[in-house]
Amino acid sequence: MHGQPLYSSTVALEQSLARQIAAGRCEVRRRTSPQFSEACQPGFFKAYAGNINCSKCPPHCFSYGEGAAICRCETGFFRAERDPPSMACTRPPSPPRNLLFNLNDTSLILEWSPPSDTGGRRDLTYNVQCKRCGPEPDQCQFCEEELRYLPRQLGLTNATVTVMDFSAHANYTFEIESLNGVSEMSSFPRPVAIITVSTDQGGPSLVGTLKKDWASPNSIALSWQQPEQTPQGILDYEIKYYQKIF
Structure with a gap:
């Protein structure tokens, strides 16, 4: 039994495919190698090489x-x-x-609301900065060392802080700063809320110079200057003393 020539079968197959393509019944697809991938168009990106789809640029990003x-x-x-x-x-x-x-009399509580614009992030924190100012606007100096903050001064996650150990009859200016994970990357001025607190409604200020008038083995006489600012009458003075151990 004799088989048909191989070339005649190949020609017949090619002719059949040509007729199907002409009739629109056959679709020719291009196969690509797994190692080959097309370049992403502008507005899209591909973070990793390989035969994966391009992704559209996320909000506030671009690729030209x-x-x-x-x-x-x-x-x-x-x-x-x-x-x-x-x-x-x-x-x-x-x-x-x-x-x-x-x-x-003993504490100052600062409270605020979160910013209206968080910048699109959730890692929001707050810093507190204090200045103690005199009668003139340029008579201000930082006052962090003399104050105590609860729970802390920097990296607050709640919108409140308690300030301790402040002086009576003083003006404190507090700046509350909002920060997130990209604040350090910006060259623009930091966004802050400012408030000035006068502690005049507290107790009297500290007494003036304390002086020893005389002393004996069993007693001592002390004198001091009356506080300059006394919005209310002073009822008495409190003296605390401690034994000094050498």
Whole structure:
């Protein structure tokens, strides 16, 4: 039994395919190698090489050229070091809102509302800065060393802080700063809310110079200057003494 020539079968197959293509019943697809991938178009990116789909640039990002591995942030927006390429670029938050204080004899409580614009991030924190000012606006100096903050002064996660060890009859100016994960990357001025607190409603200020008038083995006489500012009458003075151990 004789078989048909091989070339005649090949020609017949090619003719059959040509007729199907002409009739629109056959679709020709191009196969690509797994190692081959097309370059992403502008507005898209591909963070990893290989035969994977291109991703559209996230909000506040762009890519102008083809084959982008990452989308660049718009002006005023930033990407933190640990932010993935698929995350939108973000910006620093706006200032805190509704800054208020509550003052009593021993503590000063500052409270505020979160910023209206968090910059698109959730890692929001607050810093507190204090200045003690005199009668003139330029007579201000930082006062962190003389105050105590609860729970702390920097990196607050709640919108409140308690200030301790303040002086009576003084003017304190507090700045509450909003921060997030990209605040350090911005060159713009930090967003702050400012409030000035006068502690005149507290008790009298400290007495003036303390002087030893005389002393004996069993007693001592002391004298001092009366406080300069006494909005209320002074009822008595309290003296504390401690034994000094050498």
